[in-house]
Structures are given as C-alpha cells and as structure tokens.
Amino acid sequence: MADQVNDLIAGIYVDGWSRIVATMIRFTGGDWDLAEESAQDAFAAALRKWPTAGVPDQPLAWLTTTARNRAVDRIRRASTEAASLRKATAIEVEPLAYSRDSEIPDERLELMFTCCHPSLNLEAQVALTLRSLTGMSTAEIARAFLVSERTMGQRLFRAKRKIAHAAIPFRVPPAHALPERLPAVLHVLYLLFNEGYGDAAKTRLCEEAVRLTRVLKQLMPDEPEAHGMLALMLLHGARRPARVDANGDLITLEDQDRALWNQDQIAEGITILDAALSRRAVGPFQIQAAIAACHALAPDAPSTDWPQIVKLYDQLALIAPNAIVTLNRAVAVGMASGPEAALPLVEAIIKSGDLADYHVLHATHADLLRRVGRLQESAESYRTAIAATTSDAERRFLRNRLALTEPSPRGAA
C-alpha cells in the first residue's frame, strides 16, 4: 500500500512539480526559492500523510494548497523575525484552499519563457529549466553536466537572483515578441535533447526534453516550430536503440539495423510534422524534422532520398545559414551526387576556418577522401578528427575508420 502511494506521488511529481512551482512563483510575487521550498514541503507532506490518511480526491489541489500554506507560514515567520528588528507591517496573506485540480492555473509556459529569457546566459537557462520544470535536483543536474553540485548550485542561485534583481517578468511574451523569444525556448529544449542523445548515461535529459516539448506544443498549439521540434526529437529518438552496438560503439545511420527503430515514434513524428507543415509557416526545426523523416521512411540506407535531403538543406541554408548546415548539406551532396561533388564544399569550410575544432568536419573530409581513393590524405584527416573528439565512443569509431585507409595485407583497397 505504502509503495503504491509512493509510486503514485512519484507519478504526480513528474508533471505536478512544475505546475506547483509555477503557481507558487506567481503567489509569492516572484520568490523562486520560496516557491521551490514550499513545493518541496508539499511533496514531503504528501509522502508523510497519504500512506495512512489516504490519497486525496484532488491530489494536485491538495499539494498546491499545502504549498501555499507552507509559503504563508514561511513569510509570516520571516516577517515576525524582521518585526523584532523594526516595525514591519505584517504581510497579509490568507491561506487559500484549492478544492479542485482544475482550478490550478497552468503557468508552465510562463515558467518556460522566464527560465529561457535571453538576458540569462545559456548555461543558466538550461539549469533553471531543468530545476524548475522537471524537478531534477541540483545534484542530478550537476551530474548531467559534469560539474560539481556546488558549481551548479551557484549557477542556479545567480540565475534566480538576476531574475529578481533585474525584474525579468514572469510571463509569456506578447505576440509581437514571440518570434524573438520562442527560438530561445526551443534552443534550450533542443540542447537538452542533444546533450542526452549522445550519451546513454544521460537518457533522462532526452526524456525530459521530449516531455517538456510535448507540454510546449500542447500550450502553444498554433506555433508550428514547437510541433516541428517535437517531430524532430521523436524521429531522432526513434533511432536511439540502433545507434550503438553491444560494446557501446557508434553505428552510422548507414549501418544501423532499421528493424530496431521505434516505428510508433516514427509514425507519431511524421503525423505531427505533416500537421505542422500544413500550416505553411516553415522554420528551421520543421525542415530538420523533414530531413529526419526522409531517413526514417527509407526502408534501407541505399533507398534514402538524398536529392530530397539536399533540397531541404538548401531551404535550411536560406532561412538559418550556418557552418553546420553547410557541412550537413555537403554530406548530403556526397551521397546524392558522389564524393567528388562534395569534396570542394567541405574544403571550402575548412579553408574558412569555421568548425576547425569540430571532429565531424574532419571525419567527413576523411570519409570523402577515402571514397575517392586519396587514402594517405584521408588517414591524416581521420587523425585530426580523432584528436578533436572528446567522446570515447567517437574515438573508437574513428580509429576503425582510420584502419580502412591502411592497405590490407592482400593489397586490396
């Protein structure tokens, strides 16, 4: 019984934490620490009381009311302490009871936009989003980003302090400001997804990114880019089971066992993407999702529609040009028209000095050189790529590729 109740509370925590924190930020007039502390108090009270007293009919209402009452207690206690130093006007806050879960306002969108305010640095945005929207503890977030708990605690502390001191508003930006502000939210969600995607130990970040993007899509049904982002995550996420072998080594898209791809997730991603594209407000995430869909729909690697992927990259380069897009486009050209067509494109990026430290640039260069038979130069580029990567799995993968450039004992290429 107690275990069942604990599971139930854990289930409510997943979505309930951010709902309650958001409501409490509003209630406390922007005191994020007090909001988190009282939300924590409420869940602790539930863990204590529900196993014996039973689970209330409206658990979220119970938790929010409890959090509110705890916050009022804490404010009263603080003002009593202050009153002994100076005559303070007692803060009048009446504990207010929510009787139904449906009465609790959903301010998670306000919370997302505030956490991802561009006046906060990106690291702070990411940390704050995880802490207040997923309820991951400071220690868990610190582990995910390989910094000490103390460093992460400082980062969160500074971010919350800036929100209070600089008066960063707790709200969804007005419609005219959304085109500037929504990309920041999407960027943070995508960064979380990618951070979790590359590392099996960080799967949690991926799951949370998808969950938060679902919330964003639900709360902003008219923003095609939010839909595009979810489609992109689902289509990429579907390939996860096929991405590494039993030794933890990376398997390229080309060599992946497509039977391992999660077909339900692909189907959902495609449905969401189609609905988004039908709104005719294309954006970078919808295009990237469309590219992922081209891969997801190909029954095997040779039947991939590379010319279509090149076209999509052309479109992406028009609306969101950057060196990574140029590189990915070059890879697609290499598949659609052969390595000879792609080599000058990659060499132009190398010459520009962009992405000089990015191992994928050198690995791509090496692959193309290998395919045109310039094995010595290819080996050199693989070595540059190996030196640039920080991931052990990538390094092992590149060493295997490097071995392909060495003449085999029988002299066959």
Next chain:
Amino acid sequence: MKYLMLVCTDPDLKPGEDEGAPDVEDWVTEMDAKGIRIMGERTRPADDATTVRVRNREVLLTDGPHAETKDLMVGFDVLECADLDEAIAVASKHPMAWGGAIELRPFWPFEG
C-alpha cells in the same frame, strides 16, 4: 523598477552595421513623454575623467577612467520601467544600441 542605462560606444563596429539607427532626439522626446526617461546626460570623454579612491584614509586620484570602464561610456539615462522586457525594448530604440552598446543596470532598491 529603475534601471541605469549606460550608453557606450563599440570600437568593433563595422561600417554600415548601424544603418537605419533611429534619431536620438526622437528617442528622448518619446521616452520623456511616456515618463520612462527620468533623466539622462552625455558625459565628457575618458580624457576628462578623474577616478577617486580612498585607501587607508587617503584620497588617491587617477587622471582618467577607472580601468574597467575604459573609454566606452559616453552618456547615461535613468529609466523607470515595468520590468526588464520594457527596459530592453526602450534600450533597443536608442541609436547607440545600433551603433554602440547599452548596458542596463537595475537599481539596488532602498531597503528601509
């Protein structure tokens, strides 16, 4: 909420990057009329600055700016805004945001 708006030049500005910058007089007129701009002045360049430090009760003067501000600051305004978003909107309409940089510093409120 009050903000100090430090108006700075940007030595790295490339020609043409500030094209279409609004007129400063229009900005002052608009923000004064809205009650957003409480005061503001241009300041003389760093050459005319004097930096004052008191160390061990002794007044130490330096001819020139405090090292960190260099010669970037050319003026300031004091804004009264609802929140940071409004202050950002106001600062982005100032010509020096287009051709230089504007730093927004929230006031430390009086804690009586």
